[in-house]
Amino acid sequence: MSESLYRAWKMMESNGVSDRYRPRWHISAPVGWINDPNGFCRFNGKYHLFAQFHPYDTKWGPMHWAHWSSDDLVTWSQERVALAPDQAFDAGGCFSGTAVVADQALVLMYTGVTLPDESGKCLQQQCVATSRDGSIFSKATFNPVIPASALPEACSPFDFRDPCIRRGAKGFEAWVASKRGNEGVILHFISKDIFAWKYQNVFLGSLGTMCECPDYFEWNGKKVLLTSIIDERISDPYMRQAAYILVGREGQAAFIPEAEAQLIDEGMDFYAPQTTEMPDGRRVMIGWAQSWADAIPTRQLGLEWSGIMTLPRECSLRKGRLVQQPLRELMCLRGQMDRMDLGFFSGMTALEVFTGACRELLLELAPMTAQAFELRLMQTGNEYFLLTYDFNAQSLTLDRSNCGPSLGDHSRRTSNVPLVDGKLSLHIFIDRSIIEIFCNDGETALTALAFPNGTDYGASLYVKGTAKVLRAEGWLMN
Numbered sequence: 001m002s003e004s005l006y007r008a009w010k011m012m013e014s015n016g017v018s019d020r021y022r023p024r025w026h027i028s029a030p031v032g033w034i035n036d037p038n039g040f041c042r043f044n045g046k047y048h049l050f051a052q053f054h055p056y057d058t059k060w061g062p063m064h065w066a067h068w069s070s071d072d073l074v075t076w077s078q079e080r081v082a083l084a085p086d087q088a089f090d091a092g093g094c095f096s097g098t099a100v101v102a103d104q105a106l107v108l109m110y111t112g113v114t115l116p117d118e119s120g121k122c123l124q125q126q127c128v129a130t131s132r133d134g135s136i137f138s139k140a141t142f143n144p145v146i147p148a149s150a151l152p153e154a155c156s157p158f159d160f161r162d163p164c165i166r167r168g169a170k171g172f173e174a175w176v177a178s179k180r181g182n183e184g185v186i187l188h189f190i191s192k193d194i195f196a197w198k199y200q201n202v203f204l205g206s207l208g209t210m211c212e213c214p215d216y217f218e219w220n221g222k223k224v225l226l227t228s229i230i231d232e233r234i235s236d237p238y239m240r241q242a243a244y245i246l247v248g249r250e251g252q253a254a255f256i257p258e259a260e261a262q263l264i265d266e267g268m269d270f271y272a273p274q275t276t277e278m279p280d281g282r283r284v285m286i287g288w289a290q291s292w293a294d295a296i297p298t299r300q301l302g303l304e305w306s307g308i309m310t311l312p313r314e315c316s317l318r319k320g321r322l323v324q325q326p327l328r329e330l331m332c333l334r335g336q337m338d339r340m341d342l343g344f345f346s347g348m349t350a351l352e353v354f355t356g357a358c359r360e361l362l363l364e365l366a367p368m369t370a371q372a373f374e375l376r377l378m379q380t381g382n383e384y385f386l387l388t389y390d391f392n393a394q395s396l397t398l399d400r401s402n403c404g405p406s407l408g409d410h411s412r413r414t415s416n417v418p419l420v421d422g423k424l425s426l427h428i429f430i431d432r433s434i435i436e437i438f439c440n441d442g443e444t445a446l447t448a449l450a451f452p453n454g455t456d457y458g459a460s461l462y463v464k465g466t467a468k469v470l471r472a473e474g475w476l477m478n
């Protein structure tokens, strides 16, 4: 084991990292910083999830890979650090990538970043590391297996990262993000043995000014590409860097989208998702619940950890659009159930039965004469996370401007959430510093972080006019 790996591993055992704001059933950084989920897969009967990891500080730094494993995607065990930047080809960092199972080994494909050259530039090249036991990884001696010299003309060796490796009919295939001029592109490579790769073609272009973290798979007869697109020409910080899904097919080895790209999550904190397939065929997705545009509140607060992953979400397609629902196995976390009396509501009502910092809630409302309602969540003292639904505009606004330290200038976000059969249904998960909202059976998902000052969270409902509450139940989560 290299010294860097050993040091990183020991760092994870550091005691005394505060658990203030740490979610109970979302994966979070053990210490230091995490971003992007990596290598999400199933190997030898267990799920594995890795993440970009900087063990020594609560901000981004030289990237390692943290590692968790799970039998059921609900309870995760922290594994030892999988990769550290300890070779010439990755001394600048082990950037994002994916995993594949080959010859009974778990193979990670990641981006090795070199240390800066005289002009301050770092090469990004694709590398592999393998493990027989799913715990200890050895980097291939042939690394980088896709060197910068394999790039087609005009593609930047300094923006060439996040390989998505899959087993294909003729061997292995990889899709890697790059920048051609000022355009984000996904490049396609093939290999018979994972070690020698051949460039094929530009798989898809016009992905903003750069794209990141492709996740490509076949799904119900369609081809699906998830990618996080950067477009420096966009001023809205949440749209300047956001994760999308494209559904389409393959023609002439290139990807042909059949519809416009769909934003995966309409909240403030969601990026770089990865998926894997469950043995029963379900496609499950986990994203990094943060935005590059945000301040890092746990850092501001002097805590020694930063970074949370979303819950695993079951994905499906409804009329060509992505639908996300919380993994049904999460129900096993449900503890005490509380119900509210149903009926007509107007004005302010404290939802006394819905207190607690770790909660699942189901609410269904029909407007009657109401123009809008406000749902205050994570309510402590004068603070709350505000969710406003406008029945006329059929829009939902998240507002965390009055909920703990500011995470940046952009604390509000509005999205279109149409009523379905004249009703709005909300399925909400609150886990100390993260809120995930699934509207109308998963047609819209919204993720946001918030760090209220108090610890005992309450909730209340304010209806402007009269609305009918058709369902209101919640569980304390274990």
Ligand code: FRU
Residues within 6 Å of the ligand: 035, 036, 052, 063, 095, 096, 111, 161, 162, 212, 213, 271, 272
């Ligand atoms: C996306 C990203 C990836 C890169 C990684 C570095 O959030 O920028 O493109 O591999 O983070 O940590």
